[in-house]
Amino acid sequence: MTRRYFVPELSPTGGPLGLPADEAAHAARVMRATPGDRVVLFCGDGREAEAEITSVDKRHVFVLAEPPRNVDRELPFPLSVAASLPKADRARVLVEKLTELGVTQLQPLVCQRTQLAPSPAAIAKLRRAVVEASKQCGRNRLMQIGEATSFSQYLHQTDPDAASLIAHPDGHSLAVTLKSSGGDDGHSPVQIAVGPEGGFTDAEVEQAVETGWQRITLGPRILRIETAATAIVARIVLA
Template identity: 45%
Template sequence: MTQRYYVPDLPAAGGVLELPEAEGHHARTVMRLRVGDAVELFDGRGTVATAEITAVSKRQVTCEAQPCRRRGETPRRSVTVAVGMPKGDRAKFLIEKLTELGVTRCVPLRCQRSQWTVSSGALQKWQRAMIEACKQSGRNDLMEIAAPVAAETWLAAAGEAAAWRLLAHPAAAEGGQLAVGFTQAGQPSSPEQGVAIAVGPEGGFVEEEVRLATQAGWQAVSLGELVYRIETAAIVLAALAMHR
């Protein structure tokens, strides 16, 4: 499989370039690429280029890139997932899977039941995990990871452009609103119609947050009788939104 590397400023006409520091380290130290090896470069905005390694040193990896091209890909539905992020490796796993699924944007939520504050260091780690997931999966556009925002603020103001807004809430199962059916009126029928998904932290959204969301037009949905972890619920809802 051709190795892929993220280069945000790909020259349109091709030419000699150095891989960014983190990418060069991965190519040189982890993958042990050598002069003459073929790689694929992508800029995170849908543009790719074939390249050949021309020099490898202790500090940098140099490539000769061919002219850039746009890779034809099936249009994806715009999906935003706002979530009260879990801690540690669970958050990294969630970012990786949302990226692989093709989610457009991930918004970390500060909820009333959130047990930790998302730091700038965590955002940087997630950004790197997202890039690695793009490299592995073949995705050529980066998923946006937004700055953390208060759940009340985001639920009241966001998602206006989305054709469907889904709030994960286990109590919704009592009313029969199961997300797995995806049969409710207003379901987006084309990729151009976006979907916004909100998933709370451990323990879920508090009733005040649910009330604010439903007043703003969000539809409370459940995945059935079982209560899933944050990352499980977010991944399942995102997969349903992307592929239904």
């Protein structure tokens, strides 16, 4: 598989450029890049460019890039996930899997049972994890991660035309709910909410239902945050 590197700014005409410091370090020290190697550069907005490495040292890697082109590997509909993020390692796993599955946006939630809201530094690390996962899976458009927000505020910012699904043990089956809401047509926007350890409170669920959200269940077993979110997304994307 061709090696991929993230370059936030790609010239529309191509030409010589240096990889960003962290990408250069990975290319030189981990991937053992050498002049003449062919690579792919992507900038996160849907474009990618083939390039050839021209020089390498311990801190710098220079390439000659071809003009970038749009290469679409995105889902045919917007898919967002709002979740009370688990602890660091598990949050990274969640971000990796949602990126691989094509989620458009991840919104960190602060709910009544959230133990610790993610710090700006933690959000920054997760955004870097999006880049790493995109390099691996071939996405050219980065999944967006918002700043942490309260569940109540989030409900007032959501898309009223989307199929809106909130995970809750007494909900209906995902398949039935998707069919009734139009979320299985492959085109309509879908938004998913997953609560913290211990789940959403009854008041939070009631508030969501009052604004048009539908409760869904994933069966009799209690799933961790990252498992539940990934399972719901996989069911929607891979069905």
